[in-house]
Amino acid sequence: MGAGGPDDEDNRWPPWLKPLLKEHFFVQCKFHVDSHKSECNMYCLDCMNGPLCSLCLAFHKDHRAIQIRRSSYHDVIRVAEIQKFLDISSVQTYIINSAKVVFLNERPQPRPGKGVTNTCEVCERSLLDSFRFCSLGCKIVGTSNDNGIQKNKLSPEKKRVQPAEDSDDSQSSSSSSSRVHGRSSKKLPSFVPSTPPPTSASYRTAKRRKGIPHRAPMGGLLVEI
Structure with a gap:
C-alpha cells in the first residue's frame, strides 16, 4: 500500500x-x-x-x-511500565496511589469543568494545557490518518463570514433606525407663518369688484356706487 x-x-x-x-x-x-x-x-x-x-x-x-490496574472502574497502567514499550507523549498522566499512570481508554465528559481551556481532541475530556489526549485509545484515534472526528464548531471560513453578515445587518439596522428616529425626533417650528400681505395686483382686482347697484330716487337711472 x-x-x-x-x-x-x-x-x-x-x-x-x-x-x-x-x-x-x-x-x-x-x-x-x-x-x-x-x-x-x-x-x-x-x-x-x-x-x-x-x-x-x-x-x-x-x-x-x-x-493493568483500576481507578474508578477504569483501566490504567503505570507509566514506568508502559513507557518501556510505547510512546505515550501527548497523553495526560495522573497520580494514583503515589504512582504516575495513564488511562487505557477514553472517558467522555458531559460538561468540561469551569474555566477549562483544553480538552481531549477525541472525547473532549478536560485536560491540562500540555496534553492532547486523555488516554492511549484516544491517541490512536486522534493521530490516525482518517479519525472521523467532527466537532460541532464552525469552520474557519464560516467563522470569518458569519460576523461580517451580522455586522452588515447590524449596521443596516442601525442606519435605518437612525434615519427613522431622525425624522421622528426632528422638532417642528413652534409657530405658524402669518398670511402673506396682499399683492398690489390682488388689491387692484379687489378694488375693481363691482358694487351693489342702487335705484336712483325719483325714477332715475341705476348707478353704481
Whole structure:
C-alpha cells in the first residue's frame, strides 16, 4: 500500500496495543477458578492471548508482561511500565496511589469543568494545557490518518463570514433606525407663518369688484356706487 494506507496505519503501533485496549480485565481466570489469585489483571505483549492472572505468568517466562490496574472502574497502567514499550507523549498522566499512570481508554465528559481551556481532541475530556489526549485509545484515534472526528464548531471560513453578515445587518439596522428616529425626533417650528400681505395686483382686482347697484330716487337711472 502507498503512504497513508491501512498497512502504514497499522504499523504505526505495536501489534499488541489495539488488542490490549479491547480486553476486559479484572474477571476471574477460567484456568484457575479455585485460586484466590485468579483475577485477570496481567497481559502478555508477546502472546496477546487475552487477560492473565498471576498464576498464568508461570507459562510466560521471559515474556514482556504488564499489569493493568483500576481507578474508578477504569483501566490504567503505570507509566514506568508502559513507557518501556510505547510512546505515550501527548497523553495526560495522573497520580494514583503515589504512582504516575495513564488511562487505557477514553472517558467522555458531559460538561468540561469551569474555566477549562483544553480538552481531549477525541472525547473532549478536560485536560491540562500540555496534553492532547486523555488516554492511549484516544491517541490512536486522534493521530490516525482518517479519525472521523467532527466537532460541532464552525469552520474557519464560516467563522470569518458569519460576523461580517451580522455586522452588515447590524449596521443596516442601525442606519435605518437612525434615519427613522431622525425624522421622528426632528422638532417642528413652534409657530405658524402669518398670511402673506396682499399683492398690489390682488388689491387692484379687489378694488375693481363691482358694487351693489342702487335705484336712483325719483325714477332715475341705476348707478353704481
